[in-house]
Amino acid sequence: MLKIEDLHLSFGGIKALQGISFEAQAGEITGVIGPNGAGKTSLFNAISGFYQPDRGRVWFDGRDITGMAPDRRAALGIARTFQNIALFRGMTVLDNIKLGGHTRLKTGLWGALRYFGPAQREELEFRRDIEERVIDFLEIDHIRKVPITALPYGLQKRVELGRALAMRPQVLLLDEPVAGMNREETADMARFILDVQERFGTTILLVEHDMHMVMDICAHIVVLNFGQQIAEGSPQEVSQNPAVIEAYLGAAA
Ligand SMILES: Nc1ncnc2c1ncn2[C@@H]1O[C@H](COP(=O)(O)OP(=O)(O)OP(=O)(O)O)[C@@H](O)[C@H]1O
Numbered sequence: 147m148l149k150i151e152d153l154h155l156s157f158g159g160i161k162a163l164q165g166i167s168f169e170a171q172a173g174e175i176t177g178v179i180g181p182n183g184a185g186k187t188s189l190f191n192a193i194s195g196f197y198q199p200d201r202g203r204v205w206f207d208g209r210d211i212t213g214m215a216p217d218r219r220a221a222l223g224i225a226r227t228f229q230n231i232a233l234f235r236g237m238t239v240l241d242n243i244k245l246g247g248h249t250r251l252k253t254g255l256w257g258a259l260r261y262f263g264p265a266q267r268e269e270l271e272f273r274r275d276i277e278e279r280v281i282d283f284l285e286i287d288h289i290r291k292v293p294i295t296a297l298p299y300g301l302q303k304r305v306e307l308g309r310a311l312a313m314r315p316q317v318l319l320l321d322e323p324v325a326g327m328n329r330e331e332t333a334d335m336a337r338f339i340l341d342v343q344e345r346f347g348t349t350i351l352l353v354e355h356d357m358h359m360v361m362d363i364c365a366h367i368v369v370l371n372f373g374q375q376i377a378e379g380s381p382q383e384v385s386q387n388p389a390v391i392e393a394y395l396g397a398a399a
Pocket residue numbers: 157160161162180181182183184185186187188189
């Protein structure tokens with residue numbers, strides 16, 4: 147579904163990615179882990195098109211998307227969330243989620259807002275879809291009219307997931323979805339991520355520092371350290387890999 151082939155990316159003298167290659171299988175949750183500065187966010191940025199790699203390719207559904215602009219990748223079905231929440235803070239939950247979905251409407255945002263003919267029909271279907279597939283699914287009906295600023299952090303992260311889901315993604319890139327969350331919020335988010343995978347069959351790529359969560363919900367894990375891919379395999383294989391243990395112990399020392 148999503149294939150990363152020999153990706154290299156550097157910033158001046160810093161080699162952020164040095165030959166990363168792996169495949170995220172369709173309908174599976176693939177975890178990307180590694181100590182701080184390992185290159186995880188750089189990898190996400192190269193996949194979503196915010197950074198252009200120096201070398202290597204990104205394939206989506208058999209198609210080379212390496213040179214494609216971020217908005218075209220989003221329209222193809224690659225959605226993401228950000229490490230630091232990137233919502234419109236003064237706007238309501240519902241408006242933020244609808245903005246996410248408009249990237250996929252044929253008539254576009256302005257056409258849809260004009261309420262004419264096909265645009266009107268599409269807008270009605272769109273609203274129904276958002277209600278059922280995002281608002282009900284994520285259990286956020288009670289906060290739909292609330293501005294983002296008035297929400298606790300855990301719910302803001304859930305709304306960000308909702309905005310990505312509104313795009314009907316085939317591939318969902320989640321950058322630290324439970325960072326800064328308490329235990330209960332983390333458990334809720336893990337459940338929603340699993341539900342997304344089960345109900346919609348979405349292919350999910352997850353960057354996360356919470357090792358319990360990664361081990362719990364990922365089928366496959368890729369480990370980065372200083373821009374290099376040091377291991378890949380099942381949660382059990384990766385957690386027993388000496389290079390991985392050393393990278394984490396080294397980082398903690
Ligand atoms: N825009 C940039 N300009 C310069 N250097 C960058 C840029 N983005 C990342 N880097 C550098 O690339 C390396 C990898 O950073 P990256 O943010 O991808 O790591 P990470 O694994 O996501 O880290 P963390 O877990 O702390 O978020 C780091 O040395 C970082 O300082």
